[in-house]
Structure formats: structure tokens, C-alpha cells
Amino acid sequence: MEKLRYERPLIKRMEGEMPNKFGSKSENKPLTHIDGVAVKELLSEYGSPLFVLSEKTIRNTFRRAHKAFSMRYPKMQFAWSYKTNYLDAVCSIYHQEGAWAEVVSGFEYDKALSIGVDGKHIIFNGPDKTAEDLEKAIQNDSLIHIDHLDELYTIIELIEKLEKRPRVAIRVNMDTGVYPIWDRFGFNYENGQAWDALNKIMASGKMDLVGLHCHIGTYMLSTKAYGIAAAKLTDLALGLRRRYNHEIKYIDLGGGFPSRNTLKGAYLPALDTSPSFEDFAEAISSALLNAEYPPDSLPLLILETGRALVDEAGFLLGTVISNKRSSTGKRTTIVDIGINLLFTSFWYEHKISPAQEFSSYTEETTMYGPLCMNIDVIRESAMMPLLNKGDHFVIHHVGAYNMTQWMQFITLRPNVVLIDIDGNTHVIRRNETMSEFKNMEHLPEHLKNFEL
């Protein structure tokens, strides 16, 4: 006779509440399949933990976002923010959808070239472009977004040497009514730094000033801030037209739209509070269309949206190691996923779903990783069903930043699998191995022997 599924015994004190009312329900339904592929089979084939990406969700989200903007504004272009997720397969999906590449380092720049993006379609951001990086970007006719004056002077020096006209923009920072202001990067709008840089570029006569760029923050919940940013960059663009009779080709408003993850400490789930792509598109397109651009020279709108495009397409699958009770009596569950793999657990309350059916009973649970460190907390407090050792679970919305900011700490990084449109699975980054890890190390001769 087949034995019944076991659930551990649970008793809960009722504190003025009716049993089974909304608040005591688990936050999740079980998630047994991703795009039709069984979680259980994914884990048995590729091991636990495991990152899984849905090509379908990537493409659908991209198309939804693109439609929201292109319906409201005639010229728009996405540039995929490499730092958000620079796995070759992920970037290639965005490039197939038509996105350019947005990179912030020589490493990311080379990665974009290596998968076949031509230099002309690479936007090069960031404060740390070396002279070699800049030289390469100039040779390849990339869009160089100048971050500070030192970089501007390096470019001017390189122009003499290379005898080429680089295509440049400046990064502008500004007060959009959202605080703290992200003013570390670029030239400030309000205090005149931005104009100073623009005047220097125009005076040099050696560069094509093609765009104006800003990136006003990340996980921005205010659509108004984007309207203000678009208006301030527009003010610079129209000023350049008046002063130099110079036409700016594009306005790049960077990234920063929120994903559907819930921020720590937020009162309501993100779905209830985050503006949609349509809301942002409305604010931005109104600001641009209502400005005094001559109708035949509206600038191209570029967006470097990262997390809002990819977060939902990523899942992290794991296994319960053990259940315990803390010294204060609180239920704790230890799982095989630590903050080394889930960097975003620092700021998100990630939704976690069991990967198998469970009863309606839940317990307030702290989810810990296996890192033997106090900070290794995946969820401080989650209403979780009664997971047993060996049970599987799925962490939602991990597509952004985790596969770039992950850390190699006490274990090796796991496989990353893509489920394609037809439900086929592909390992797009295989798990790290001890030997390739050791390959990077060198043990000096005099340390090779010891006796214990």
C-alpha cells in the first residue's frame, strides 16, 4: 500500500483571528511546472540548486514593453542592460528582439562584440572606461556616453591619435523629485555642469554629439520622475538647437522601472504598487511630444530597461535541507540556496512557492541559506506551508542581477537552464567545476609540503 504524504504536525495559537482568514493563508500556490516542464524533473536532471530562465517570458515581456512605448511615441529603441543579466543566451534573445547593447565596462563591451553585436549598436556607459576601452569604442563607432571630464579629455587625446570622429553623448544627473538624487555619475543639470560639458564638446569640434543620457535610479515607483527627466534633457536638447543650431539624435532615459518583486518593508505587494510600462510610457511620451521639437526632428527615445524586462523570467529552484526551531521558538527552514546565489534577497522579499502540493496550513518561517553565516537569510519571515526535508521549492523573479552579482562562496555556482519557446531545455551556463576553479590558483613551491 502506498503511504500517504506526510506533513509535520502544527499547532498555532489564534490571536483574535478567525481560522483560515486571508492573513493566515499561504502567500503561494504550488508551482510544479515552469513553461510545461516539471520542476522535479529539472532538479533531478540538472541538480539543485538550479537557475531556470523562460525564453517565452523574456520575449513576451519585451514585446509588451515595446508595444507600450511604440504605441505612444513614434521612435523608440531598447538597449539591453548587460549588467542586469549578461549570459550570452539571454543577451541574444534581446538582440533577436531588436534591442541594442548597453554596457558599462570593457568586459561587457567585449562580451557584446563576441556574440555578434556590431559596434555601432553598443552604448558604452559607466565611469570606468580605460583608454584602451575608449580607443576600441571609437574605432568601432560605438555610442560613448561620457561620464566625467577626465574621460572627455582622454577622448580628445585619442581623437588626435586615431583621426576619427567619435559619436558621443553625456550622462546627465538631475533632481527629479526622487531622493536621494543619483548624482555620482555624469554631469549635473541644475548646477550647470551639464552645459559646461556640452559647451566643451561643441567647442572641440571633433566629436559628433548625438545624444543625451540619464539614469535616474533603479526600482523607481514614480512615473512623474521620468516625465521630469525627459523634460530636463529636452531643455538641454532645445538649448543646443538654439545656441549651436545642433540637432540631438536621441534622448536616452536609462533604466530603472520596477519589476514585480516586492521591496523589503513594503506594505503592499509590488503588483499593487508598481506603475506599468504603459504608465511610464505615458509620462515619457507626453513630456517629449509636448516639448517644442520641430515635428520632423523628434529625438529617438532610447531605454536601457533592465530588471523590469528580465526579473520575471528567472526562477531559482532549490531543496529543503532541514527544519529547526530558533532559540525563541520561531520556525526556521534551511535550504540549499544562500545569498551567494540570491544577491537580490538583500532588497526583495522574494516570493517562494513549494514545488509540490501542500495543505492549507502554514507557519511563519525564516528561510536560511546554507552558508554558516548570520547574514544568510533568504526570507526573514514568510508564511510558508509545512515543507519537509527534501521538498523542492521555487523562488520567483530572480532574472535580474542575480546571475551577474552572484558570488562563489564555499560552493561552486550551479547550472543555468533556459526553457525555449517549445519547452526544450538548454544548459546555457553549466555548473562550475573544482578543476577549473583550481586552475586559476597557483601554489608556490615552498608551500607544497606540510606534515600534520
Place this chain on the structure above:
Amino acid sequence: MKIRSNIAVSASGLIFNPDTGESFTVNPMGAEIISFLKEGLGQEKISLQITQKYNVEPSAFEKDFEDFMGLLRNYTLLDDE
């Protein structure tokens, strides 16, 4: 190790402690264990019953059982003499 005799357990898993006025809910596994405890069964017998019926290792059940008993004791639902 018995549930105190004046503790009322309803069929739907509601528990009422008349001494403190507190109410509790249990899940079906908790209710099953409490009914065994009410019958006076000890840990070994309960473990045998549960592990025969459900898909759980005795060692894993023992750990959960002790944890559960700790909570019952904490909520002063046990007759510990």
C-alpha cells in the same frame, strides 16, 4: 505525557483551553497526534502508527514529534507529571 483532560478538541482541529481562554488550531497531523495522546499512547506507539501510514522516516518523525510536544508544553496543554 498526556493532553490535559479538560482540553476540548473539536473535529475540525480547534482546541480550547478553558483555564486560559486561549484557542488553537492544529493541522490534521497535529489533530491525529493529539487524539493518540488523548488515548494515552506514548511516543513509540505513536511513531509506529504514523510511520506505517505516512511516508516519513522514524528519525524525521521523532524530530517533528518532539518539536510539537515542545509547543504543546509551551502552551500548557500537557499534563506533565
